[in-house]
Structure formats: structure tokens, C-alpha cells
Amino acid sequence: MIRLNNLTKKYKNKTAVNNLNITFTPGVVTGFLGPNGSGKSTTMKMIISLVHPTSGDISVDDNDYKSYKNPTKKIGTLIDPATIDVDLTAKQHLYFFSIAANISQKRIYEVLKMTGLESVKDNKVKTYSLGMKQRLGIATALINDPDVVILDEPFNGLDVDGIHWIRRLLKKLSSEGKTVIVSSHLMGEIQAVADRVIIIARGKLLANMSIDELNEKTLTTYSYVEAENLEEMEKVLKLNGGNTIRRLEGLEVRGLDSRIIGSLASKNHQILYQLKDVQPTLEEFFIDITEGKVDYISEQKEI
Numbered sequence: 001m002i003r004l005n006n007l008t009k010k011y012k013n014k015t016a017v018n019n020l021n022i023t024f025t026p027g028v029v030t031g032f033l034g035p036n037g038s039g040k041s042t043t044m045k046m047i048i049s050l051v052h053p054t055s056g057d058i059s060v061d062d063n064d065y066k067s068y069k070n071p072t073k074k075i076g077t078l079i080d081p082a083t084i085d086v087d088l089t090a091k092q093h094l095y096f097f098s099i100a101a102n103i104s105q106k107r108i109y110e111v112l113k114m115t116g117l118e119s120v121k122d123n124k125v126k127t128y129s130l131g132m133k134q135r136l137g138i139a140t141a142l143i144n145d146p147d148v149v150i151l152d153e154p155f156n157g158l159d160v161d162g163i164h165w166i167r168r169l170l171k172k173l174s175s176e177g178k179t180v181i182v183s184s185h186l187m188g189e190i191q192a193v194a195d196r197v198i199i200i201a202r203g204k205l206l207a208n209m210s211i212d213e214l215n216e217k218t219l220t221t222y223s224y225v226e227a228e229n230l231e232e233m234e235k236v237l238k239l240n241g242g243n244t245i246r247r248l249e250g251l252e253v254r255g256l257d258s259r260i261i262g263s264l265a266s267k268n269h270q271i272l273y274q275l276k277d278v279q280p281t282l283e284e285f286f287i288d289i290t291e292g293k294v295d296y297i298s299e300q301k302e303i
């Protein structure tokens, strides 16, 4: 379990991470979403003490990460595959890592197999595609069979097979009770694999919800209403159990069927300019949140 408590990171005048309070729980794949530059990597680097917080703190299973004698057994990370020495082969790279962390040589073959790199293990990393480098980064993250797995943009460079493979892998890791955190700037990649979704933008937490809540919000149709007297129409809708959000010239309405909205307008002598059903796309939802139009921070249940 990883807890971020009022976590903030400032670089001179730039606030990269702004007062984050998040808990990442075991047995759960948490998708960490945000546009480029939103603070995902900085947060992940703070979890493994590569970057020091300006204020706030992080606990890893109730301890400071730096206090662990065998840190890669606690957290395995893929943060930047570009840090791998490209003149080494995959086997050599994993060998040096295993010696440094006192890991059995048998495990090198296990992770090579797990990541589909067995047949290219003796080729130099510089001959690898981006997707193969990602696989090697993931092999490195998993070599010490850590309790927590943090993967920063692992889908980058992977083909369709690679994306399916990584989804299965993440599900397997969480089913083993590991805490799995996976970042992406693409909602679709995360929705297919995460149990929980956290969205940040400009360093701030904007959404923290289960995938079921996310699906409910994005898969449920809502009504869009424009009326001559929008204020009055909003009052009528709210009085009758509708949830409304102001949009452009109108209202987004949930909890009331558009036929009911039409009849409520008629009964209350309201003139409607528009009334339509809207099916939001996932990307629209993401953009709405990250542009700060709506907040969806829901209560995070402790497991």
C-alpha cells in the first residue's frame, strides 16, 4: 500500500505536483492518467525517492521507501527505458541488475520468458525496437518479484499484441496481490486494464474513481438542454431529481429521461431550444476533466 500525503513538488516557480492525497492499494491495477506534463513521472519518481518532495510525504507499506534494505523487492519500476545501456544484451543487463540486488540467476530466465525476450536475449539492446526495450524495462521491474509494480507509460512503442500482453500481465500481477500502478496519457489504454483510475492535470488530483464509476459516467447517456430561461429550467429539473451541469449555452442533465425533461418543460411553461440525448466518449470525458470543467473526486474506499 502506498500513501501520498499532501505531496507537493516545486521546481523553482513551477509546481509539478500540487498537494496530492492518494492511496494505491494491493490487488488493484491503478491507472494514473494525465496529459503530458501533468506530473505523473514526477510523482512516480518521488515514490521511489528519485525526486525529493518539496512538502508532504509518502509511505510504502507504512514505512519510508529509503528504509527498505532490499528496495527493488518492495517496488519494481519502469520509469525510463532510455537509461538501459544499449551496448549490453538483455541477458547481460538483467545479470548486472540481479548481481546488484542479490537475485538468483534462474529468475533472469523466468523474466525473459515472461516478457517474450527469450529468443533475443543475446542481442544487444541497441538492435531492439522501442517495444522490445519496453519489455526489457518491464523485465527489470519484475526481476525481484516486487510487492509494488510501477510502470510509467508502458504501452509506448508496443504493437497490438504487446498491448494485449501487457494487459494480461498487469491483471496477473494484481491477482497475485501486488500493488500495480500504470501511467498513461491515453484514457483508452487505461480503461481496458485498470480497476481504479486517477486523473491528474497541472499536478492536481482531478478524479479518483473505480473503473465501474468511470464506465457509468462515460457509458451513460445524458440529455443536453437549451432553454429560453435556463435558470428557471435548471430549477425545475433539480426540483424533479435531475443533476445538472452548465455547458456552453445549455445544461447537461443526468437522472432524468429526455421525455420527462420535455414534459417537465411543457408543464412549467418553459420554452426549449434544444433537447437531445448525448453519449459521451471516453476522450471527451477525459478532456472535460483535465480542462477543469468538472471534478470527479470520489471517496476512495480503503481495502
Ligand SMILES: Nc1ncnc2c1ncn2[C@@H]1O[C@H](COP(=O)(O)OP(=O)(O)OP(=O)(O)O)[C@@H](O)[C@H]1O
Pocket (backbone or CB within 6 Å): 011, 014, 015, 016, 034, 035, 036, 037, 038, 039, 040, 041, 042, 043, 185
Ligand atoms: N527536473 C525538472 N526541472 C524542472 N521542471 C521539471 C523537471 N521535471 C519535470 N518538470 C516539469 O514538471 C511538470 C511535470 O512533469 P512530469 O514529467 O512529471 O509530467 P508527466 O505527466 O509525467 O508528463 P509526460 O507524460 O510528458 O512525461 C512539467 O511541466 C515538467 O516540465
